[in-house]
Structure formats: structure tokens, C-alpha cells
Amino acid sequence: MLYPILNDARAVIDLGGIWRFRLDDGSGVEQGWQARRLENCDTIAVPASYNDQKEGEAFRDHYGLAFYQTEFSVPSLLTQERLVLRFGAVTHHAQVYLNGNLMISHKGGFLPFEVEISGMVRDGSNLLTVVVDNRIDHSTLPVGCETPGQLGGMIPADPEITLKKQNYPNFDFFNYAGIVRPVKLYSTPKAFIEDLTVVPSVHGNDAELSYEVRTCGSGEVSLTVTDEDGIEVAQASGASGQITIRNVRLWQPGNAYLYTVCVRFGTDCYTLPVGVRTVELQGNQFLINSRPFYFKGYGKHEDSYFRGRGLDEALNVKDLALMKWQGANSFRTSHYPYSEEMLRLCDREGIVVLDEAPAVGVNLNFGLSNHGNAINTYETIRTHEHHREVLRDLVARDKNHACVVMWIVANEADTASHPDSAVDYFQPLLSLVRECDPQKRPVSLVAIQNDYRKDKAMLLSDVVCLNRYYGWYVYGGDLEAAKQALAKELDYWAQTGKPVMFTEYGADTVSGLHLATPTMFTEEYQVDYYRANNEVADRYPNFIGEQVWNFADFATSQGILRVDGNKKGLFSRDRRPKLAAHYFRQRWHEIPDFDYKH
Numbered sequence: 274m275l276y277p278i279l280n281d282a283r284a285v286i287d288l289g290g291i292w293r294f295r296l297d298d299g300s301g302v303e304q305g306w307q308a309r310r311l312e313n314c315d316t317i318a319v320p321a322s323y324n325d326q327k328e329g330e331a332f333r334d335h336y337g338l339a340f341y342q343t344e345f346s347v348p349s350l351l352t353q354e355r356l357v358l359r360f361g362a363v364t365h366h367a368q369v370y371l372n373g374n375l376m377i378s379h380k381g382g383f384l385p386f387e388v389e390i391s392g393m394v395r396d397g398s399n400l401l402t403v404v405v406d407n408r409i410d411h412s413t414l415p416v417g418c419e420t421p422g423q424l425g426g427m428i429p430a431d432p433e434i435t436l437k438k439q440n441y442p443n444f445d446f447f448n449y450a451g452i453v454r455p456v457k458l459y460s461t462p463k464a465f466i467e468d469l470t471v472v473p474s475v476h477g478n479d480a481e482l483s484y485e486v487r488t489c490g491s492g493e494v495s496l497t498v499t500d501e502d503g504i505e506v507a508q509a510s511g512a513s514g515q516i517t518i519r520n521v522r523l524w525q526p527g528n529a530y531l532y533t534v535c536v537r538f539g540t541d542c543y544t545l546p547v548g549v550r551t552v553e554l555q556g557n558q559f560l561i562n563s564r565p566f567y568f569k570g571y572g573k574h575e576d577s578y579f580r581g582r583g584l585d586e587a588l589n590v591k592d593l594a595l596m597k598w599q600g601a602n603s604f605r606t607s608h609y610p611y612s613e614e615m616l617r618l619c620d621r622e623g624i625v626v627l628d629e630a631p632a633v634g635v636n637l638n639f640g641l642s643n644h645g646n647a648i649n650t651y652e653t654i655r656t657h658e659h660h661r662e663v664l665r666d667l668v669a670r671d672k673n674h675a676c677v678v679m680w681i682v683a684n685e686a687d688t689a690s691h692p693d694s695a696v697d698y699f700q701p702l703l704s705l706v707r708e709c710d711p712q713k714r715p716v717s718l719v720a721i722q723n724d725y726r727k728d729k730a731m732l733l734s735d736v737v738c739l740n741r742y743y744g745w746y747v748y749g750g751d752l753e754a755a756k757q758a759l760a761k762e763l764d765y766w767a768q769t770g771k772p773v774m775f776t777e778y779g780a781d782t783v784s785g786l787h788l789a790t791p792t793m794f795t796e797e798y799q800v801d802y803y804r805a806n807n808e809v810a811d812r813y814p815n816f817i818g819e820q821v822w823n824f825a826d827f828a829t830s831q832g833i834l835r836v837d838g839n840k841k842g843l844f845s846r847d848r849r850p851k852l853a854a855h856y857f858r859q860r861w862h863e864i865p866d867f868d869y870k871h
């Protein structure tokens with residue numbers, strides 16, 4: 274799905290700002306709130322999660338529907354155009370009403386959707402209502418628990434006690450909800466460019482771009498490619514074909530270079546920034562532009578004060594600046610697809626991205642010790658079809674991004690308790706991504722700390738992506754034991770011949786808590802923890818990267834394991850560096866992006 278842009282053929286109008294808002298009273302839809310001006314309503318900012326914008330548990334812990342509403346008029350110069358209403362993301366389920374008519378329903382909170390509204394808009398004011406549902410369960414991604422009372426490590430509830438209605442996330446981040454990314458009204462000519470796919474390859478000094486343009490209506494397709502100075506370097510005509518760029522400048526991690534592909538079709542026009550780079554696996558190495566790449570970076574969250582998971586472009590710019598300050602080169606979009614704005618920024622800044630589906634919590638044994646009597650997640654969960662849907666949509670949205678070098682199908686799924694069921698569930702999903710991705714990038718699962726010898730599903734992954742907490746959840750406070758256990762595990766993975774990396778490792782750390790003889794939660798312990806793990810991982814030539822958990826502290830549900838959220842950040846939630854941030858700053862500036870272990 275193309276990102277909406279403004280040019281001589283297309284207009285984009287941002288509908289963000291202050292909207293009317295009302296939490297459902299249980300019968301809002303029956304009462305027809307979606308079809309008339311909301312009464313007794315609040316103000317709310319769009320885009321942003323609603324939870325932290327007002328005070329009170331009703332807002333923060335709301336369970337169910339919320340109504341968003343605004344009004345807009347279409348400039349008369351656009352009324353002859355094709356008009357599309359587009360949502361960057363609405364978490365987790367949206368029903369969009371225009372003047373009381375249901376235009377589209379969309380399930381899944383982290384990917385865009387759009388609906389054509391030409392012919393449906395009135396002269397003058399149009400009433401736009403979005404009914405948002407934040408409920409999560411065994412059919413949604415991310416997954417919610419269906420048994421109440423299991424929140425954050427607390428003792429299960431007495432069934433005779435009445436509990437408040439709330440979500441029970443089967444994952445470790447706050448279940449922020451709302452219209453979290455931009456809402457845009459855009460126009461195209463009636464005959465328009467629907468999609469564009471570009472696949473780069475490199476041959477000596479030159480690059481070849483295979484392209485395919487999907488159009489609607491009749492007309493001729495032509496393309497030009499310009500470099501960063503605006504000089505045309507290649508051109509072509511026809512809806513698909515190859516273009517050669519002579520003496521190509523590659524998109525490199527930390528040193529991005531973006532060409533602009535401009536497609537014309539009739540009176541329509543679309544421009545796409547394209548980085549030319551290659552990605553492939555060779556033996557146990559991950560090659561970018563034919564050289565062994567070493568991932569230095571983080572798992573992140575889209576998370577900030579007040580906005581929750583709402584798009585914040587200043588914060589995105591700041592985060593990438595902090596990454597460069599630290600000498601990092603990459604991050605994973607844990608645990609859901611991030612905004613298109615962030616991926617465009619990473620293309621621009623040369624930050625490498627592991628692009629993850631919103632599949633977290635596909636593990637109904639989360640927190641149990643899997644000693645044979647665990648339930649079979651895959652017989653109970655109802656995510657099978659939706660998981661296919663989100664993977665298809667994710668690849669369709671992000672296929673052209675140079676920054677994206679690998680797809681992550683799920684985080685910490687239940688892969689060891691019923692290994693064959695896990696393979697049956699995941700094999701088709703990994704194949705689907707491999708099939709859908711025109712650039713054929715590697716595809717992986719992210720493994721939970723488990724009995725790895727039983728984990729057959731991880732062998733389906735192109736890269737063994739490990740979330741490991743040796744020295745925290747396992748052998749916490751005993752870093753010598755942690756080192757032994759990590760080495761034992763890395764020996765196991767080494768004989769599979771696959772590349773291996775950390776997609777998570779970390780220790781909760783309270784900013785400002787110091788001890789000369791470190792214990793868990795102190796800033797010194799976090800540094801010692803990382804030193805111990807890095808010392809072991811550095812010995813393995815097939816160990817191709819370290820992504821810490823987490824870039825910054827972030828909000829979670831309340832629970833006995835979390836004090837004001839998850840504190841595993843190298844930075845606090847307001848982006849102040851902990852001691853470990855300085856440790857990694859030194860380490861990562863010494864580790865090259867390429868050929869680290871060669």
C-alpha cells in the first residue's frame with residue numbers, strides 16, 4: 274500500500290488535531306452515536322493513544338469501544354478527483370463511519386487501511402466517526418488472555434470475587450489504544466497508480482532495478498530515476514521492466530543514499546525514495562552489500578509520555594540521533610510494525626530495521642515452566658487466519674524500504690512446549706512471507722528463553738534470533754553461571770550452521786540506583802550483565818549481532834514485576850542515558866558495522 278504523498282497530481286490533507294471523543298457506555302452503537310454529533314464528549318488529540326491524555330482509571334484502563342469524531346469539508350477543487358480516506362493505524366479495531374454510513378472495518382492496530390470515499394462526501398460539512406475497540410483476546414494480535422486475574426505475575430483470582438472489566442495483555446507492554454497514527458484524506462486522478470514494487474540488484478558498479486507498477490484505469494506508464502542532486506540517471510516505460518543505474522551509489526548502514534523513482538501514469542504521478550542495497554545470507558553470515566554485517570542496536574517500543582503509542586516524529590528523530598551517538602546501526606520493531614514515518618526516516622538515516630509482525634503473545638504458556646503438562650497453544654488460539662493477514666499487509670506496506678533487511682513473523686511464540694504444533698503453525702507463515710516478499714529477504718522467528726533443544730520451529734528461521742536473559746530471569750545475580758549457560762546454548766546453535774543473534778537481552782535497572790558492589794536493578798549491575806553476555810557472544814564467529822532489551826524504559830500494565838513500567842532501557846523513558854548507555858557507546862564505536870569477526 275502506497276504512502277500518501279503530495280505532488281503535482283495528488284493532494285494530501287491531514288485530519289489530525291483535536292477531535293471529539295467519548296468512551297462507550299455499553300450501548301453507544303445502538304444509540305447511534307456514530308451517526309450524529311457526539312454529546313457530552315471530551316476533547317482528544319489525534320494521532321495519539323487516548324489512555325494517558327486524561328486523568329482517571331476510566332480512561333487509562335478503559336475496556337471496549339471509544340468514539341472519535343471530527344468534521345471536514347472537501348475543497349471544491351478536489352471534488353472531481355478520486356478521494357481516499359486513510360488511517361495509518363487504529364489500535365486495535367476500527368469502524369469508520371462517514372455521515373453515519375459504515376465505510377470500512379479494520380482489524381489489527383498497527384497497519385494502515387484506507388477506503389475510497391469519492392461520491393460519498395457531501396458539499397459542506399462531513400461527519401467522520403471512528404469507533405475504536407481496544408479488546409484483545411485469543412483471536413487478536415497481539416494476544417490477550419481470556420482468563421482474568423493473571424495480570425503481571427499476580428496470584429490468580431478467586432472466581433467468587435468480581436473483577437473490574439479490563440484487558441489482560443499476554444505481553445509485557447501497556448495496551449495503548451486509539452487513533453495512533455495520522456488520518457489523511459488524499460486525492461488521485463481517477464486513473465491512478467495503485468502500487469509500485471522495486472527490487473534492486475547490484476552487478477559490479479551498476480545496479481538494476483526491477484520494477485512493477487500496478488495501475489487502475491487506462492494510460493501509459495513511464496518512470497525516471499533521479500539521484501540526490503536531482504539529476505536523472507535512468508528512465509523506462511511500461512508497467513514493468515528493468516532499469517539500469519550506472520556507477521550506482523549504494524545505500525549503506527550509517528551512510529544512506531536514496532534515489533527517487535518517479536512514476537507517471539496518465540495524469541497521475543508517484544515518487545518513491547529507493548535505496549539500492551542487497552541482503553543475503555551466506556553460511557552463518559548476514560551480508561548487506563555482500564559484506565558480513567554485525568547488528569548493534571536494540572529492541573524498541575513506540576512509547577512515550579502522554580502520547581502512549583501515538584506517532585511522535587520529534588521523538589523518532591531524537592531516538593535515531595541517540596542511536597548514532599551510541600554507534601548503533603539497527604533496531605527491531607518489537608513487537609508490532611512501526612509507523613511508515615519511522616521507516617521512511619530509517620531509509621533516510623541509514624538505520625537497519627528488523628520488521629516485526631504484531632504477533633506477540635502467541636504463547637498461552639507464557640510464564641509457565643513447560644514441564645510437559647503445558648496446554649497446546651495452537652489448539653486453543655484463534656489467530657491462524659489473522660496472522661496470515663497481518664503478514665501479507667506488512668510485506669505489502671514495507672516491501673520497498675531499504676532499511677528493512679529481515680522480517681520477524683512472531684516474538685516469543687510457544688515453540689518448545691508442543692514443538693510439532695509450533696512447526697505446523699509457523700512453517701506456512703514463514704513460507705507466506707518468503708513468497709510475498711519481492712526482495713526475498715531473510716525471515717525469522719524470535720525465540721523465547723526455553724528448552725532450546727526441543728525447539729524445532731527455530732530451525733525454520735533464517736537467523737536464530739534469541740531473547741535471552743542469562744543473568745536476569747535465569748541465574749539473576751550469578752553472572753558466572755549466566756556465562757556458562759549462555760556458552761552452552763551458543764555451542765548448541767553453532768552446530769546448526771545458522772547465524773545467531775540476540776534480539777533481546779537485558780536487565781531491569783532503576784536510573785540513579787548505584788552500588789559499588791552491584792546487585793540486580795543497579796546501574797552497575799546492568800553494565801556487568803551486558804559485559805558478561807558480550808564476553809561470551811564475542812567468541813562465536815556465527816554470532817552476528819546484539820540488540821539489547823530495551824532502547825528505553827517503557828510503560829506496561831500494573832503488576833508485581835514492574836515498578837512504573839519495564840526498566841530495561843539503556844535510556845530512561847525521557848531518554849536520559851544510564852551507565853550501560855555509556856558502556857555501549859564505547860563498545861559500539863569500537864565494533865565496525867562490517868567484518869567484525871573477520
Ligand code: BDP
Nearest residue numbers: 445684685740777822839841
Ligand atoms: C520478553 C519480551 C519482552 C519483554 C521482556 C522483559 O519479548 O516484550 O518486555 O522479555 O521481560 O519476554 O523485559
